Amino acid sequence: MSAARLSPGGGGSVLESAGMVHVAERGVLDASHGVILYLEGITVSFDGFRALNQLTLYVDKGELRCVIGPNGAGKTTMMDVITGKTRPESGTAFFGQTMDLTRMSEAEIAHAGIGRKFQKPTVFERHTVFENLELALKADRRVRASLFARLGDDARDRIAEMLRFIRLAEEADRPAGLLSHGQKQWLEIGMLLVQEPQLLLLDEPVAGMSDDETERTAELIASLAGKHSVVVVEHDMEFIARLGGKVTVLDEGAVLAEGTLQAVQGDPRVVEVYLGR
Amino acid sequence: MELAIRRQLVPRLIGATPRAGWVALAAFGLVAFVILPALHLLAPAGSRLHVSGYVITVGGKIMCYAIVAVALDLIWGYGGILSLGHGLFFALGGYAFGMYLMRSIGREGVYQADLPDFMVFLDWKSLPWYWRGTDHAPWAFLLVVAVPALLALVFGLFAFRSRIRGVYFSIITQALTFAAMLFFFRNETGFGGNNGFTDFKRIMGFSVTAPATRVVLFVLTAAMLAATLVATRYLVRSKFGRILTAIRDSESRVMFLGYDPLPYKLFAWTVSAVLCAVAGALYVPQVGIINPSEMSPGNSIEIAIWVAVGGRGTLVGAVIGAALVNLAKSWFTAAFPEYWLFFLGLLFILVTRFMPEGVVGLGRRLLGGRPA
Numbered sequence: 001m002s003a004a005r006l007s008p009g010g011g012g013s014v015l016e017s018a019g020m021v022h023v024a025e026r027g028v029l030d031a032s033h034g035v036i037l038y039l040e041g042i043t044v045s046f047d048g049f050r051a052l053n054q055l056t057l058y059v060d061k062g063e064l065r066c067v068i069g070p071n072g073a074g075k076t077t078m079m080d081v082i083t084g085k086t087r088p089e090s091g092t093a094f095f096g097q098t099m100d101l102t103r104m105s106e107a108e109i110a111h112a113g114i115g116r117k118f119q120k121p122t123v124f125e126r127h128t129v130f131e132n133l134e135l136a137l138k139a140d141r142r143v144r145a146s147l148f149a150r151l152g153d154d155a156r157d158r159i160a161e162m163l164r165f166i167r168l169a170e171e172a173d174r175p176a177g178l179l180s181h182g183q184k185q186w187l188e189i190g191m192l193l194v195q196e197p198q199l200l201l202l203d204e205p206v207a208g209m210s211d212d213e214t215e216r217t218a219e220l221i222a223s224l225a226g227k228h229s230v231v232v233v234e235h236d237m238e239f240i241a242r243l244g245g246k247v248t249v250l251d252e253g254a255v256l257a258e259g260t261l262q263a264v265q266g267d268p269r270v271v272e273v274y275l276g277r
Numbered sequence: 278m279e280l281a282i283r284r285q286l287v288p289r290l291i292g293a294t295p296r297a298g299w300v301a302l303a304a305f306g307l308v309a310f311v312i313l314p315a316l317h318l319l320a321p322a323g324s325r326l327h328v329s330g331y332v333i334t335v336g337g338k339i340m341c342y343a344i345v346a347v348a349l350d351l352i353w354g355y356g357g358i359l360s361l362g363h364g365l366f367f368a369l370g371g372y373a374f375g376m377y378l379m380r381s382i383g384r385e386g387v388y389q390a391d392l393p394d395f396m397v398f399l400d401w402k403s404l405p406w407y408w409r410g411t412d413h414a415p416w417a418f419l420l421v422v423a424v425p426a427l428l429a430l431v432f433g434l435f436a437f438r439s440r441i442r443g444v445y446f447s448i449i450t451q452a453l454t455f456a457a458m459l460f461f462f463r464n465e466t467g468f469g470g471n472n473g474f475t476d477f478k479r480i481m482g483f484s485v486t487a488p489a490t491r492v493v494l495f496v497l498t499a500a501m502l503a504a505t506l507v508a509t510r511y512l513v514r515s516k517f518g519r520i521l522t523a524i525r526d527s528e529s530r531v532m533f534l535g536y537d538p539l540p541y542k543l544f545a546w547t548v549s550a551v552l553c554a555v556a557g558a559l560y561v562p563q564v565g566i567i568n569p570s571e572m573s574p575g576n577s578i579e580i581a582i583w584v585a586v587g588g589r590g591t592l593v594g595a596v597i598g599a600a601l602v603n604l605a606k607s608w609f610t611a612a613f614p615e616y617w618l619f620f621l622g623l624l625f626i627l628v629t630r631f632m633p634e635g636v637v638g639l640g641r642r643l644l645g646g647r648p649a
């Protein structure tokens with residue numbers, strides 16, 4: 001979305017129309033080997049408790065990956081490491097082949113193309129639904145630009161399109177705080193999508209949703225695979241079965257099993273972890 | 278492109294303030310620029326239409342406070358950053374301009390020396406280096422803006438980068454203004470110690486006590502207040518303003534959207550500090566004195582009360598709050614001088630308990646409008 005950007009220079013129109021200006025400015029995502037996320041030997045401890053223990057995980061470009069595991073397996077901590085909220089004690093985390101996530105701030109990581117949806121839906125409750133999307137929309141993130149920013153027609157179209165996609169067109173001018181729980185979840189997903197991230201991290205996207213909402217959310221997420229790489233953390237097995245894709249089982253901060261849902265469910269170690277407690 | 282943005286800026290500045298706001302500003306301008314000055318200068322002293330110098334001075338003073346309140350509202354109401362040290366920036370602006378006023382006294386002081394009286398009294402032989410150039414008004418204007426801006430920038434950079442928030446930030450700003458007060462109390466600091474600066478004679482060659490000078494200062498203050506309201510209204514209505522309120526409501530969400538909150542906070546913080554400093558510079562020639570008590574922690578807390586009374590996050594509420602509380606103060610400190618602080622504390626408790634959105638919020642509720 002080049003029109004959303006209001007950088008005054010106006011140069012580099014080829015790059016701009018390709019929507020690549022920011023990527024070029026901040027280091028290009030290099031996923032030429034087909035892998036978008038490399039986590040290798042990641043260890044994180046909290047007061048002696050090992051939340052992550054030599055975790056190694058790769059996510060391919062365009063892949064839809066589900067991560068499951070019992071409480072305390074380290075799923076959310078893994079998200080925190082990827083998004084820069086928590087720094088690992090050891091191990092490496094790379095976005096593509098070149099970007100070292102352990103050395104970047106939360107904002108830089110988000111800017112580089114990793115979007116995160118929190119477990120509890122976090123939207124700007126006092127801003128309208130439209131404004132929530134406007135702030136999330138891919139554009140120049142600097143103060144100077146924000147002081148003079150004006151929504152272009154392209155940007156309005158993009159927001160309108162997203163409002164329809166997440167079925168909130170009717171609610172555009174209402175404060176986001178008045179939305180239902182499920183609608184907030186969607187709005188947050190919409191906010192992620194208009195950032196045009198390469199990698200989406202969704203932490204329990206259907207928590208607290210009705211069956212109908214869950215089904216529609218599954219459709220929505222499945223439709224993202226291919227265009228984006230998506231990592232979904234979820235408890236709901238039915239939901240994961242509906243999404244398809246490869247499943248990684250975490251336990252005690254490390255990968256226990258990886259494969260299709262059937263293969264993973266048949267794995268005796270997984271059965272033990274889930275049923276043995 | 279740059280030029281196009283500049284050209285759009287004026288209509289957008291105008292467009293940011295709603296029609297009702299412009300009507301109110303026009304009415305304010307009529308009173309402050311025309312009616313009050315005319316009644317003060319032209320109506321004879323005995324006539325019932327005459328506006329006294331006292332009214333002009335108190336009005337000017339309250340408008341200076343109103344600018345400070347709007348500045349605090351920008352960062353507190355919209356940015357969620359409660360500063361309890363804004364009196365410091367106000368005082369720094371006042372001191373910077375006060376240096377110029379002191380130098381303008383020339384040899385008309387008590388000791389009839391080239392140096393300001395307090396330096397003669399301390400037996401200093403020459404001006405300290407930081408007084409150099411302060412006899413030139415443009416340099417003084419620069420100091421009024423630059424010194425508080427620099428302090429705000431450096432302080433803000435460290436505080437915001439360390440992610441100091443909420444009550445911790447408020448306490449540190451209190452400590453900052455308190456430390457500055459102690460520093461300015463010292464005679465060695467070179468700002469007149471506990472007496473500060475006073476006994477001004479002239480400003481830009483005109484007598485500070487002449488009615489015409491007072492009216493000019495009053496009109497300048499009114500213009501500055503109006504400009505502050507229009508400019509801050511533009512800021513909060515821009516995308517910048519929406520990001521600022523987003524940082525207030527959910528800072529981590531803003532970061533995960535790819536924004537770095539630091540420059541946003543820093544910009545709002547520094548703008549706010551500079552507005553306070555300009556208000557301080559306008560205040561000193563009208564009141565005729567600046568001393569370290571302006572930096573006392575209580576003064577800065579009072580600023581926060583003005584904003585809370587008027588209504589946080591409304592801009593115009595800050596003006597109303599500053600005016601109401603200060604008018605009440607004028608009356609109270611004359612009628613029951615020893616009870617003012619108790620009343621102020623009570624007012625703060627009542628407002629936060631029963632009128633969380635201040636006078637403006639109450640007005641909106643009575644008129645049946647939706648809450649802000």
